[in-house]
Amino acid sequence: MRLSSFWRAESDARNVLFFLPAAILLGLVVVYPILRTTILSLFHLKLATQFQAEFAGPENFVRLLFDSRFHNSLKVTGLFTAVSVALEFGIGLLLALAANALVHGKGLVRTVLLVPWTLPTAIIAVLWTWIFNDQYGVLNALLMKTGITTEAIPWLAGPHTAMAAIIMADVWKTVPFVFPVLLAGLQNVPRELHEAIEMDGGGAWAKFKYVTWPHLLPFVFISIIFRIIQAFAIFDLVYVMTGGGPGGGTETVSLYSYQTYMRYLDFGYGSTLVVATVLILALTAFVLHTFLHRRYERQF
């Protein structure tokens, strides 16, 4: 290959220089912290040890096995991730299919729908907290005015309704991310194939199943994986809207780890929580990847 020989013509040391700033920055901000957290997960580092690291071996991990608060936070995070990603994907796909058929105004629709995604999640949390407020919130006012409910629902005061409120806020923010990705995917679908199906007498469902869906799969795959990783790390929405309450009903793993670090100042166990979370997330991603990949390959 001509070009790689062009690059090899100069000394290798100079090629490395292009990567050096990025390597330093990533080493400092990403690699070192990951290693440090992993090591700390095997240590006690808290007030009781006067903030001196003491080797703990597997003790923190044993504690984690019996920590019902951690188990609860895993359940909360799993539920939040599954429901919100499923909803975002469903709504995003419907919306992309509808918008793809638009002849005029695609740009306007994309601009309007992009706005929620650009706002800070923590600010979105403030925004929805007020809408869900039981006394003065506009949602209860609307529900009562239309006669759907007769009494004000204390949304953020019950664990299930609080979870529903957080999921709604998250879906509102992230459909605008899933939608343009899927729309781009739809615009990649070759028109001739649709025409071929029409000639064979196939209807809309046949077009979707045999042409659109297989072409869309890579986009579906990437947006779902990306969203699962983000949703699993959810922190801002919960911190601002409920603080994890009521009664731990919305406490996600990121929030519990944050409280362990910054409120209980237990840096060793906090690290253990974080490492365990990453391992569980990695396992989930691996299983999902294998599963989706196999289905994806079977399509062809």
Next chain:
Amino acid sequence: MNVSSRTLIFLLCVIAVAPIAWHGISSLKTPAELTRLPPSLLPESPTLENYQELVRRRPRGTYYRNSFVISSLSSLLCVAVGSLAAYALARISSRIRTLVTSSLLAAAFFPPIVLLFPLYELIRTAGLTNHPWALIVPYAGLNLPFAIWLLTGYFRQIPYELDEAAAIDGLTRFQTFTTIILPLAGPALVTTGILVFIFSWNEFMFALTFMNLESAKTITVGIATLSGAFTYEIPWGLLAAGVVASSIPLIVLAVIFQRKIVAGLTAGAMQ
């Protein structure tokens, strides 16, 4: 194009805008009108009282300035460092490129909470708590994998022949990069820069932890923690004004750069 798709699009556009518009309207109401039941649709006597109160509490636009300084500098740093690496990455053998990009992808996989405590330690040791650099450097690093990934895709579209022509003309590789490649990649650099700016402006956890003085807080944290949350006397008018004030720069960015932002997001997904 059938009626139901049109209705769906229209409905979702309304849902996307209505909550923000509602805060815009509410921010112009007096405290008494805000707690009236049922809520009034439009303010009876529109007032800027809430915005004045916001300025009185946080003078000289401290939050705005902090957010602008931190987001712009981290965006600049990220694009500068990222474009260097991405250029080299776009021009080396595909074997190494695949290796590097997949490790970058792996780095983006870790939830930010993993990085929190070690960064907190580093920042405290360096005495940088409440200093803008305590966020600028982490934000640049955090967004670097994404920036490199995006930029590599763009640089690969610039033909090799340009590099070779530059080499024949006696330019060093760095000169080729700065005088030939970078100007050609202008639009891609802007797209990446805007996205990193938005990500930095919106970040919450690090900003909450590394900045504890009022004078050092970013607008996102400042507004989100304004209420002294969970008390019964939440200053709704002030919060509505805060939501609007912190969202306006981003809404402006979204409207002006809609095309670029969407292109960046989808390019990131497509590679």
